Amino acid sequence: MTKLSKVALIGNPNSGKTTLFNALAGQNKKTGNWAGVTVTESKAKLIRNNTQFTLVDLPGIYGLSLAELSQDELVVKQAIDQQDIDVYVNVLNADNLERGLFLTTEVLDLDMPTLLVLNMDDERAASGKTIDIGKLQSMTGCPVITTTAVKLHGITALFDAIEAALKQADKVEHKHSELPDDIDLPSAASRAEAIKAYVKSSDQVINESKRIFDARFQQAMDMAKAVTRTAGQSRIKGPRNQLSRIDRWLTSPLTGSLAFMLVMYLMFFFAINVANVFIDFFDIATGALFIDGTKQLLSSVNAPNWLGVVLGDGLGAGIQTVSTFIPVIGFLFLFLTILEESGYMVRAAFVMNNWLQRIGLSGKAFVPLIVSFGCNVPAVMATRQLTSRHERIITTLMAPFMSCGARLSVYALFVAAFFTEHAALIVLSLYLIGIAVAIATGLLMRKTILPGKPDPFVIELPKWRFPGILYILKSTWFKLRGFIVDAGKIILVIVLILQLFSSVGRDFTWGNEDVDESMLAAGSQLATPLFAPIGIDEDNWPAVVGLFTGLLAKEVMVGSLDAIYSKNTDDGDATIGEQLQEALQSIPDNAAGLADALIDPLGLSLTEIDAVENMAENQGVSSQLFGILQEKFHDSWAAYAYLLLVLLYFPCVTVIATIAKETGKQWAVFSALYSTGIAYLIASCFYQLVTFTSQPLFAGLWLSGCALVLVIFYQALKRHANKPTNKSIPLNIQ
Amino acid sequence: MSPSTEHPVQLSQAKAGHTYRVYQNACNESMSQKLTLMGLGMGMVIELIALYKHGAVVKTPFGNIAVGSDLTQTISVLLA
Numbered sequence: 001m002t003k004l005s006k007v008a009l010i011g012n013p014n015s016g017k018t019t020l021f022n023a024l025a026g027q028n029k030k031t032g033n034w035a036g037v038t039v040t041e042s043k044a045k046l047i048r049n050n051t052q053f054t055l056v057d058l059p060g061i062y063g064l065s066l067a068e069l070s071q072d073e074l075v076v077k078q079a080i081d082q083q084d085i086d087v088y089v090n091v092l093n094a095d096n097l098e099r100g101l102f103l104t105t106e107v108l109d110l111d112m113p114t115l116l117v118l119n120m121d122d123e124r125a126a127s128g129k130t131i132d133i134g135k136l137q138s139m140t141g142c143p144v145i146t147t148t149a150v151k152l153h154g155i156t157a158l159f160d161a162i163e164a165a166l167k168q169a170d171k172v173e174h175k176h177s178e179l180p181d182d183i184d185l186p187s188a189a190s191r192a193e194a195i196k197a198y199v200k201s202s203d204q205v206i207n208e209s210k211r212i213f214d215a216r217f218q219q220a221m222d223m224a225k226a227v228t229r230t231a232g233q234s235r236i237k238g239p240r241n242q243l244s245r246i247d248r249w250l251t252s253p254l255t256g257s258l259a260f261m262l263v264m265y266l267m268f269f270f271a272i273n274v275a276n277v278f279i280d281f282f283d284i285a286t287g288a289l290f291i292d293g294t295k296q297l298l299s300s301v302n303a304p305n306w307l308g309v310v311l312g313d314g315l316g317a318g319i320q321t322v323s324t325f326i327p328v329i330g331f332l333f334l335f336l337t338i339l340e341e342s343g344y345m346v347r348a349a350f351v352m353n354n355w356l357q358r359i360g361l362s363g364k365a366f367v368p369l370i371v372s373f374g375c376n377v378p379a380v381m382a383t384r385q386l387t388s389r390h391e392r393i394i395t396t397l398m399a400p401f402m403s404c405g406a407r408l409s410v411y412a413l414f415v416a417a418f419f420t421e422h423a424a425l426i427v428l429s430l431y432l433i434g435i436a437v438a439i440a441t442g443l444l445m446r447k448t449i450l451p452g453k454p455d456p457f458v459i460e461l462p463k464w465r466f467p468g469i470l471y472i473l474k475s476t477w478f479k480l481r482g483f484i485v486d487a488g489k490i491i492l493v494i495v496l497i498l499q500l501f502s503s504v505g506r507d508f509t510w511g512n513e514d515v516d517e518s519m520l521a522a523g524s525q526l527a528t529p530l531f532a533p534i535g536i537d538e539d540n541w542p543a544v545v546g547l548f549t550g551l552l553a554k555e556v557m558v559g560s561l562d563a564i565y566s567k568n569t570d571d572g573d574a575t576i577g578e579q580l581q582e583a584l585q586s587i588p589d590n591a592a593g594l595a596d597a598l599i600d601p602l603g604l605s606l607t608e609i610d611a612v613e614n615m616a617e618n619q620g621v622s623s624q625l626f627g628i629l630q631e632k633f634h635d636s637w638a639a640y641a642y643l644l645l646v647l648l649y650f651p652c653v654t655v656i657a658t659i660a661k662e663t664g665k666q667w668a669v670f671s672a673l674y675s676t677g678i679a680y681l682i683a684s685c686f687y688q689l690v691t692f693t694s695q696p697l698f699a700g701l702w703l704s705g706c707a708l709v710l711v712i713f714y715q716a717l718k719r720h721a722n723k724p725t726n727k728s729i730p731l732n733i734q
Numbered sequence: 735m736s737p738s739t740e741h742p743v744q745l746s747q748a749k750a751g752h753t754y755r756v757y758q759n760a761c762n763e764s765m766s767q768k769l770t771l772m773g774l775g776m777g778m779v780i781e782l783i784a785l786y787k788h789g790a791v792v793k794t795p796f797g798n799i800a801v802g803s804d805l806t807q808t809i810s811v812l813l814a
Contacts, residue, residue, distance in 0.1 A: 062771040066764055099796040102771055206763060213767055217775070244798075248784055251791050251800065350800040354788035357802070456765060457802025458772060461791060 004045070005053040005166050006084055010076065010107060011091035012100050013060025014462055016119040018042070020091055020149040021057035024158065051163045056085070062099075064106045064192075065213065080110065087165045088114045089158075094124035094131065094146060097228055101220035104140065105177035111190035113165045114142045114174055117158060121146040123463070129230050136227045141174030150467050178219045180211055247347065247461065256351035263344070264370055267335045273594060275327035280586035286323040288579035290316035296576070309503045310496065318492035322484060324553070325377065325654065328405065329483050332371060332378045334476045341472060343462040353457045359439055360446035362388070362454040365395045369438065372402030373431075376655040377483070380662055390450040394442050396663050397671055400651035401438035403431050406554035410646050413558050417626040418636040426640070430647050437648060437678065448717035502549075521545055533684035533702055534645060535638025535691070543632065543642060553652045565628045641687040648679030677713075681706050739813045745792075746806040750785045754811035761808050769809075772799050779814050 009017040025044035042057040061076045079085065090107045092100030097118070107114055118124070118131060137144045143161050147154030176191050186201070188194035195212060202208040249255045295312035339345050345367060353363030364386050372379035379399040386392040411427050419426045446452070502520040524544040528536060536543050542565050549560040574582070633639045650656070650672050660668035685706050688699040742757040756778050759766055769775060773794025781793040789802040801809075 062768060066767050066771075096797055099771060099773070210763070213770075217770060244783075247791065247798075251784060251786070253786055253788060346800065350789060350791075350802075353802050357804070363802070456761070456805050456808075457789065457800070458769065458774075458805055459800050460772065461798040461800050463797075 003084075005051075005086045006056060007053050007087045007089060007162055007166070008056040008058055008079060008085045009089050009091055010058050010103070011060060011117075011119075012062055012093065012103060014460055015060065015091045015093045015100060016149050017060065017091045018057055020089075020117065020119055020147065020158075021055060023147075023149045023152050023155050025055055048159055048163060051166055053086075053162070053166060061103065063102055063213075065195075065209070085112065087162060088112055089117055089162065090114055090142075091117045091119050094118035094121045095127055095129065097131065098221060098224040101223050102217055105216045105219055106192070108140060108142070108174055109177050109191040109195060111172050111192070113168065113172055114140075115158070115161050115165055116140060116142045116144045117154075118144060118146045119149055121154065122148040122151065127230075129228055132227045132229070136223070139175065139223055139226065150471065177216050179215050183208075183212070246464075250344070250347040251350055253351065256347065260348050260351060263339070263348070267332070267371070270331045270335050275331040277587055277590040277594060278327035279324055280590060281583045282323040282326055283320065284579055284583035284586060286320040287316075288576045288583065290319045292579065293576050309500070313503060314496035314500060315492060318496060319488075322488040322492070322654075325375070326480065326484065328375050329378055330476065330480050332375060333479045333483075334472070336367075336371070336378070336382065337472050337476045337479070341465060341467050341475070343464050346459055346461055350457070350459070350461075357454050357457075359442045360452070360454055361391055361394065361442060362386070362457055365391060368395050368399055369402055372399040372404060375406070376400050376402070376404050376651050377658050380655060380658045381483075383662065388452070388455055390445075390452050391454065393663055393667055394445045394450050396659055396667065397445060397674065398438040398442050400655055400671065400675055401434045401441060401648060403434040403647055404554065404651070406652070407646060409558050410550075410554055411643060413561070413625075414629065414639050414643055417629040418633070418639040426643075430643060433644065433682075434647050437682070441674075441678075444714070444717070448714070449721045451721065520548060524548055533688060534641045534680070535633065535635070535687045536642065537632075537634065540632040547645065547649070550646065551650055551653055553654065554646065557646070561625070561629075565625055565632070637687060637690045641683045644686055645679050645683040648682060649676045650679075651675065681709065742810040742812050744807055745782070745790060745801075745809040745811055746785070746803065748782050748785065748811055750782050753779060753781045753814045755779050755814045757810045757812045759809045761805070769805075772796060774799070774801070774809065780811070782811075 009021055011017050021042060021044070025046060044055045046053055046055050056079065058076045058079055059073065061073045064077065064080070066073075088107050088110065090100075090104050092104065104116065116136065118133075124131065131146075133144050133146070143165070145154055145158050145161050147158055149155070179185075179195070183198065185191070185194040186197050188197055199205055199208050199212065250259050291312050294316045295308045298308045298311065339348075349363035349366060351363070352366035356363055356365055365383075368379045368382035368386075371382050376399050379402070380396050383392045383395045383399070386395060407430075408427070411430060415423045415426050501523070502518045504519045505517045506519065506522050507517075521541070525541045528538050528541040528544050531544060532538075542561060546557045546561045550557040629639070633642065656668050656672050659671050685703055688702045692699045745754075748754055756774055756776050758776065759769060759774070761769065766775075770778075773796035774780065774792065778795060780795075782790060783793050783798065784791040785806070787803065789800060790806050791798060791800050
């Protein structure tokens with residue numbers, strides 16, 4: 001089998017490589033108007049006329065020879081070192097040639113066929129600059145193509161140039177970088193190799209590297225000066241100047257922070273409240289189609305009962321769980337896409353940089369943490385914006401402690417039953433405890449297994465860009481589709497397993513869902529004594545079942561608690577058609593409450609105390625549930641301890657699956673165990689502390705034991721960190 | 735000390751709205767090279783657009799960049 005030719009896009013960060021990749025490959029890889037969006041390489045197989053090749057999109061890099069490279073820059077170096085790239089397409093920002101040409105001098109020295117692409121040509125034209133393409137071609141010896149990838153301009157010409165370069169891949173006629181005359185390079189496979197060997201053999205490695213760096217930089221400056229001319233008035237002077245005034249507002253501590261809060265408010269509003277309008281639709285419709293529909297279909301063909309459980313209650317319920325995330329994730333992605341493509345993210349990261357540096361993170365970590373309040377899943381994915389490996393993992397471990405929107409439904413239920421006088425305060429306290437645990441986690445990781453200081457903060461402040469609503473929607477859709485497919489596959493398997501356990505009875509018969517005879521219930525009853533230090537008595541085993549079902553998704557907890565405590569069953573009389581009608585009707589019904597949400601984006605009003613019947617109706621549970629909860633949890637302290645557990649323990653399978661996908665399985669396992677352990681310790685210590693006087697000996701021993709566990713855990717982390725082999729747990733790069 | 739053409743000051747003590755020449759930076763070689771490629775190399779002429787406690791926004795020959803307070807204290811400039 002012949003090897004497929006490889007064409008690599010290489011260039012400075014934020015020069016539009018991924019947009020160009022998407023334009024060439026017809027894909028929709030994540031783009032953004034800031035440096036560091038692409039942190040891994042993407043590949044696509046392309047066929048044009050009779051030419052087949054693999055197109056590789058490499059992360060952005062300022063220079064191949066810099067003394068220290070970040071994680072994403074190392075990906076570029078590794079790709080080059082493999083020596084299987086046939087053609088380099090060096091992408092430069094046409095509006096900022098000076099910066100890009102330094103890398104060009106290094107790419108030329110690789111002695112491989114190279115094309116220069118001057119991307120963002122529309123911005124170059126708008127700023128009144130002209131570039132002498134012929135001169136640039138003669139100075140570099142490379143074909144030069146101008147493109148505006150976001151508008152698909154120049155793509156055909158680029159394809160033609162790539163085809164031509166691949167046909168003459170053995171011919172390299174371009175110029176090399178200009179080095180000081182006294183440098184006598186040894187013979188090597190390429191000029192880059194020769195330079196490397198020269199520096200390595202030199203007595204003064206640092207000085208020689210610096211001399212070569214300076215020579216390249218000077219050549220890049222001279223070349224840019226020779227080919228660029230600023231003619232006439234910039235067409236963007238007026239509006240861009242106004243935007244730079246906006247920059248002054250957005251980067252100052254006071255107005256920048258206020259603007260950030262406004263943006264976050266809007267994001268919450270969209271991701272929680274506007275998304276909420278559609279959640280019932282997805283929940284009811286997918287439930288009707290994939291659970292009831294599948295079961296009815298199987299029943300009509302006399303399929304065995306177990307098949308209905310597996311396909312309907314297992315697979316169908318899995319699809320239903322995934323579908324309920326679609327509106328939240330979709331709106332978050334939409335909002336984040338707008339923020340990323342416009343260039344706002346950099347401004348926000350700059351304003352927040354100072355605060356986060358105090359816990360060892362850079363300003364860029366702020367965005368994923370804020371996104372966590374909506375849903376932890378996109379937050380974990382948003383850590384891709386962080387280029388430092390340790391910072392990314394720390395942020396990933398912190399994110400699940402930021403209380404997500406789904407947990408709010410559980411708080412609302414318990415607050416209504418136990419904390420009628422201080423409802424909002426109780427919910428607020430949970431949010432704050434979550435933030436505190438997240439910060440403590442960040443500090444703990446920095447001081448132990450993920451040490452280091454945040455990188456000095458320096459980032460390009462890109463020009464504001466608005467790529468158009470169609471581009472935004474398309475980009476959002478591709479991100480959402482990626483989420484549904486990737487995370488969905490893992491969720492389906494886990495949902496299936498949990499469903500099987502809830503359907504199989506102690507006597508191994510089927511059909512025990514939501515009743516205390518299921519294996520899941522039996523397991524919960526066995527596990528209940530473990531939760532005694534948190535205030536969960538033996539007869540309160542349904543609370544433990546709630547924790548198990550909360551592994552799937554926190555919003556599932558309310559339904560399962562209601563079903564088990566109240567022994568309620570769903571209304572199974574509704575036909576699929578009626579359910580679909582109900583699903584459709586839920587959209588205008590939910591939208592009617594949207595105006596109220598404008599002043600309550602976190603949904604705290606859910607916790608306002610109303611008539612019991614109204615509250616029960618609002619939360620879709622039976623009114624007797626509140627009384628049963630009060631009876632089962634013998635005091636409000638036990639209820640609060642339970643809420644602490646819900647706040648902090650295992651986030652949900654979707655989040656853990658996403659962590660596994662983004663950072664690797666070992667970090668997903670660590671996150672699951674760490675969060676659950678911390679949740680158990682905090683919830684039990686809280687309960688033992690507040691009920692100290694009732695059994696002082698046990699409480700004292702328990703609190704001492706917990707303190708000892710924490711010390712041992714800290715020491716274990718320190719010891720683990722000091723082992724040389726454990727200093728670099730690999731990050732999952734795909 | 736106020737910035738002048740002869741007496742360098744830290745970027746964190748420079749005045750917004752003025753044009754400066756980068757005189758020195760106390761970063762390691764790698765960061766120094768990165769700063770050069772971002773337009774903050776020694777000898778380069780920059781304009782300090784805004785200066786805050788948490789950092790600065792600087793107009794460089796290559797475009798606007800934001801630098802954190804850690805860097806504004808390591809870069810010294812002369813009035814251009």
